[in-house]
Amino acid sequence: MPYKQYNDHELADLLKSGDQLAYAEIYHRYHAVLYIHAFKRLQLREECRDLVHELFTTLWIKRAETTFKTTLSGYLYTSVRNKIFDLLAKQKLKKSYTQSIQDFAETGFVTTDYLVRQNQLKAIIDQEIANLPARTRQIFELSRKNFLSHQEIAKALNLSEQTVKTTINNALRVLRTRLGSMMFLSF
Structure with missing residues (x-):
């Protein structure tokens, strides 16, 4: 069938x-x-x-x-x-x-890429700050990381305000030279 x-x-x-x-x-x-x-x-x-x-x-x-x-x-x-x-x-x-x-x-904004670059830049800056002389580094970190004024730093370290100001300016000049002006601007 x-x-x-x-x-x-x-x-x-x-x-x-x-x-x-x-x-x-x-x-x-x-x-x-x-x-x-x-x-x-x-x-x-x-x-x-x-x-x-x-x-x-x-x-x-x-x-x-x-x-x-x-x-x-x-x-x-x-x-x-x-x-x-x-x-x-x-x-x-x-x-x-x-x-x-x-x-x-x-x-879109690529967050991961941005964070990686930010961390790399921070590591480079921290390395250059660590290369500063000890006293200069201490004054610079009190100013930039602890956000103390020149007067507060001078009082804490028993220095004149002019010495603190000059030391910070010298540290900035050294970092500007080592890091380049573009990296310094981002810092």
Whole structure:
């Protein structure tokens, strides 16, 4: 008996038992209408073609554990509908992700790169400050790191304000020379 004469229920039973000809008949009977059904929703030829082929590939691979709760055609149409929903969700996610990357590329600020450069610059400056003579370094750090005024530093170290001012100016001149004017401006 030719497979075209079998009804869907009989073809489904034969498919579950691994009958390749029954599978081929199901494919020939439904692939065109499923493609048209998908195309009406998506309007994308290649995606619809891939979707239907994927459906039939899955049908063959999972033939033994597939349960047809309604009819074979109902199962196939529901499967196509679900695959359409999955595809639309993926496209929406992809579009959203692409848009977020594009927005970031246009207006984004690369925090990690900035922090790395900032830390490198700080390390270079700290090294140059450490190379200053001990007394100069102490006065400079009290001024720039502890934010003490010239008067407060002079009082704490028992120096004149003019000595503190001259020492800080000399330290700045040395650092400006060693670090270059651009690095100094950022400091």
